[in-house]
Amino acid sequence: MVEKIKSNPSYQKLISERSSFAWKLTITMLTVYYAFILLIAFSPETLGAKIVAGGMATVGIPVGVAIIIFAFILTGIYVKRANSEFDGLLNQVKEDVAKDVK
């Protein structure tokens, strides 16, 4: 049974695509976050710069808010693809398994 599922083409496609997608998104999130942290640690004046001369808001504020929104958008991107493509492949695997059982 284990061997059968492992050799199922839909299963193999699901595993390779989902894990590479998940890793890519994870690395994207980590890169953005640690770039932000390194900027704070080494170059705080970049984030402290005024957006417009004479204004009060600094570059760091939209950047910070953007990271929060970006994190949410990434989860949305994953959920969307998982709901359509990955669940489709998964159902295919389950159907194949059900056939084998009969």
Add this chain to the structure above:
Amino acid sequence: MKKILLLLSILVVSAFAAGADLGAGTKADELNVPAIVMFFLFVAGTLGITYWASKRTKSASDFYTAGGGITGTQNGTAIAGDYMSAASFLGITGAVYLNGYDGLIFSIGFLVGWPVILFMISEQLRNLGKYTFADVTAYRLQQKPVRILAALGSIAVVILYLIAQMVGSGKLIEILFGLDYEFAVVLVGMLMIAYVAFGGMLATTWVQIIKAILLLAGTTFMSIMVMAQFGFSFDELFRSAVEIHSKGEAIMSPGGLVSDPISAISLGIALMFGTAGLPHILMRFFTVADAKEARKSVFVATGLIGYFYILTFIMGFGAIVLVLGAEGGAYLAEDGVTLKGMNNMAAVWLAHAVGGDYFLGFISAVAFATILAVVSGLTLAGASAVSHDLYANAFANGKKVDEQKEMMVSKYATVAIGVAAIIFGIAFEKQNIAFVVALAFTIAASANFPVLFMSIFWKGLTTRGAVIGGYIGLISALVLVILGPVVWTSILGNAEAIVPYKFPAVFSVPLAFISIWFFSITDSSEDAKRCQDAFDAQDIRCQTGIGADGAVDH
């Protein structure tokens, strides 16, 4: 059952009556009547929910995971509720109020762990686990040693987190309602025991959902009221804040909070991986029907938490102008610098500044509800570790344990953890509890998370590797925090800390991973081979959920 709940309501009333008597002359200036009325409504409502939930909680599955019948949206709201604790509502608003921009850095660190949890472990957890995350780590390893490790990790995190919440809540209630500190702590403890012991996960989840909605509604209203004062112009808000704040324009840019890169990265690791090792959060993934709903939960939770953090930023700046800059220093203590109560009260006084007594009452009651809901979730997670991991699996020696007996044990454990929380809460009243949260997150990141992650993804993991690596993570986290600045310098009074970092996760997490790896690859026992051979079957269930509908009992 009905009688006990009724008794408890009477107790709450009498505690208030007694507390009001004692408190009148001591702590509070005046009794906050709207706050108390709203508080009673909340307590009555939640006890009602507990009564309703208790009738629907019959099996162990009902008790631990609400029978798996929570929807993704409900669960996402409850997760957000778990995360929007009093510490983050009051703490982050307070941090923005004190330091401006630096407060936002904290919020971002707390949030970015969520997408990673979604991509890496949420669906896997749902597919492999049943009641606790130890179900996942012990899936193909030897039950006893792995369960004991997971239970110790869970209980350590739960107790530490509980202490922080109990002390915070005692202080908060002391100020808001004029109740004595001890009364407040006992009250919180009794209510949380009732919610958990009678209502299980169903009651705990609904209390959390209701509180999350109230908190989001309240903070939205406050932020809109703040922005309205400045014609919805952020520039105006910031300009007024800079004029009033003693640090001036420094509040607009990153400051001393994250001074050296190692601390910053370490904090990031602790927050990100710590979240993925908090037992009360991980447990929520077992309350939904399948991987799809687990996924949706994280999406909803990330959105709500992110939205909430953006609001805390607005509220913090609003508090600088409207609370710190209030006419005649109305909200300041006698020294004219700190806030009445403590600086963490910025959000609460802001509520009064924008909405008067009634809104202050509402926000106070919501803050109290927040504490109750979070401690209930924690207690349930701790009790599950005792009854499910220790009693029903680790010490059952392979015998099948009667489900009703297991539930009885978890109820006893609930009472024991509740009583312990009350005692610790009172004992730690005067202590600096900042290290407690650092420790909880560091243990979660160093002991729970590495074992969980490796058990899901790494075929080569063996029982020996998981157990030795897990304990090394646990002990190194403990030792590094004790030798660090918070305990060694601030609490023990030594001159210089041996380890200069508050969050030592940057060392302890890799150490745990390397130990797990090393003690696995050098393990050539029979059992190691069995563990590795069992990976393929586990991986299929993990990836597809086939067999996850309770059919596989282990």
